[in-house]
Amino acid sequence: MIIIYIYLLSTLADWEIGQVSAELNSRRFFKADAPQVIVKTVSVSKEPVKTMGGLTIIPDCTIDEIEENERTVLLLPGADTWAEVQNAKIIQKTVDLLSKGGTVCAICGATVALANAGLLNDRLHTSNGNGFLEMFCPAYKGQKFYIDQPAVRDRNLITGSATGSLMWAKLIIEKLGVFKPETLEQWYAYFSTGKPEYFFALMQSVQQ
Secondary structure (H helix, E strand, C coil): CEEEEEECCCCCCHHHHHHHHHHHHHCCCCCCCCCCEEEEEEECCCCCEECCCCCEECCCEEHHHCCCCCCEEEEECCCCCCCCHHHHHHHHHHHHHHHCCCEEEEECHHHHHHHHCCCCCCCCECCCCCCHHHHHCCCCCCHHHECCCCEEEECCEEEECCCCHHHHHHHHHHHHCCCCHHHHHHHHHHHHHCCHHHHHHHHHHHHC
């Protein structure tokens, strides 16, 4: 069983996790033999969290309840509040999880938090453009590992830019192996272009 934890923090960027969370929770395009996946929200407490879009979400569990193993996946969305001290605990959990083979997926502002923790100094990664991490992270030393793409995967770390949520979702789904390869390609083609032929190819791939 794979447990997907989505970290909640104030001003969470709703759109950045929308596609990946919907696909992993709904299982609508999963292959027949996909592993069981459970999606949970997690935060520093079980107090309600308000997103950037004004939605109020009550976390399912706290950081201390996260299972740390190679089948754990932690999604870290962007937000305007990553610099707040209470988020240090999830970054330490990120360090622990990566060391145990778990998967960490960070996008937009969350990449700044990882850079400040030194987690991007020796892994291929991306963020919100060249120079962005240096602007907010004086100690950042990962310039030679920066890839100017919407999303990048290096081993069990997947990073994305503010406009890379679709590619970020694709890399996460690919890492988990829950779609057939042809389904994933048609899914990405449809949502990145809107062309109807990819929708029909997507539906056909699921039925085969």
